[in-house]
Amino acid sequence: MKILNHIEKFKYDKNRQKIFVMSMETPYYGRGRYKALLTKREYFDFVLDYHLDSDVPLIYTYSFFNFSTPALPTKEKGQNGRGLVAAFISNCKATNERLKYLKKLKKYIDIDSYGKCVHNKDIYEEDKVDFEKEHLDLLRTPTHVEKTNIIRKYKFTLSFENCNDRDYVTEKFFQPLEVGSVPIFYGTPNIADFAPKHSYINVNDFESPKALADYLKYLDQNDEAYESYLEWKKRAAVGDFDENFKRLIELGKIDHTCHLLKRIKNLWINPYLKEWDRKDVPKEERACRYC
Incomplete structure (x- = not known):
């Protein structure tokens, strides 16, 4: 962060070197902790972040995700004392009021909250992972496996992001989808740009918690509508797969460094810039440095 905040003083040979910034966090995280990602953008040649219109999008559909994984039969969900909805929120200071919404929703429906915020549920023994014996890679961690062990047994999972910035969609959304x-x-x-059609429920489609x-109670009582x-x-x-969702998956399969090197040599262009002319963001406001 010290380098990022003073990047204008960074010494390098501009004639033969390129400089890029990479971040999967939003500039608004932690009450603007990463604000320099916006204010210092002009000093970078390339931007790698979660925006679909960045030079190289960093998509949270990690390579190990298998979205063809079948769901548990509906009748097997919510068993052994589990509720209707699972929640995992441990950052209790998000500025988009997600915790406030969770607390209001909880007044009307049972939510098993495993995170630090509004915690009311501990992990079942059958869902736990041996952190010492389980050998997993940097991204597919024991914590990830433990979490997906839990949520696959729930009909619904709260995918509440810590920020409402455009394109900011993390594993909180893709884990239950998988x-x-x-x-x-x-x-x-x-x-809608990040999901198969009719695969999720959007809080913004409802007038109140x-x-x-x-609606969740209705789906719980109507298997056909839920399924x-x-x-x-x-x-x-x-x-x-839906064409757009397939594109997201493909982007997540290849290491971003490979995309960046090809981008520098003009051998690759982000397909969201080449094949998908987004109309919701003016070109001068897009995340890429040289769209």
Whole structure:
């Protein structure tokens, strides 16, 4: 952060060197802790971040995700004392009021909260992972496996981001999608750009937490209506993905460094700049340095 905040003083040979900034965090995280990602952008040749229109998008659909993974049968969800909705929130100081919404929603429906915020549920023994014996890679950590072990047994999972910035969609959304728990999303307005059609529930589609709770109760009592949110998984099982979602998955499969090196040599261009002319953001406000 010291370098980033004073990047204008950074010494390098501009004739033969390129400088890029990479971050998967939002500039608004921690009450603007990473604000320099916005204010110092002009000093970088390339930007790698979560925006779909950056030079190289850093998508949270990690290479190990398998979205063709079948969901548990509906009747097997919510068993052994589990509730209808799972939640994992441990940053209790997010500025987008997600915790406030969670507390209001909890008045009308049972939510098992495993995170530090509004904690009311501990991990079941059967879902735990041996952190010493389990050998996993840097991204697919024992914590990730433990979390997905839990949420696959719930009909719904709260996917509440810590910021509502455009394109900011993290593993909080993709984890339940992978294992077949319907995400209840709170965050960026353009979440539709990140998901198969009819695969999630958007908080913004409801006038109040009570209205959302009533709809979740309805789905809980109507298997056919609930399972319509998982129909996309049947298509995914045979490799049939929505075109946009397929593009996200493909971007996540290849290391961002490879994309960056090709980008520098003009051998690769972000497909969201080449094939998808987004109309919600003016070109001068896009994340890439030289769109």
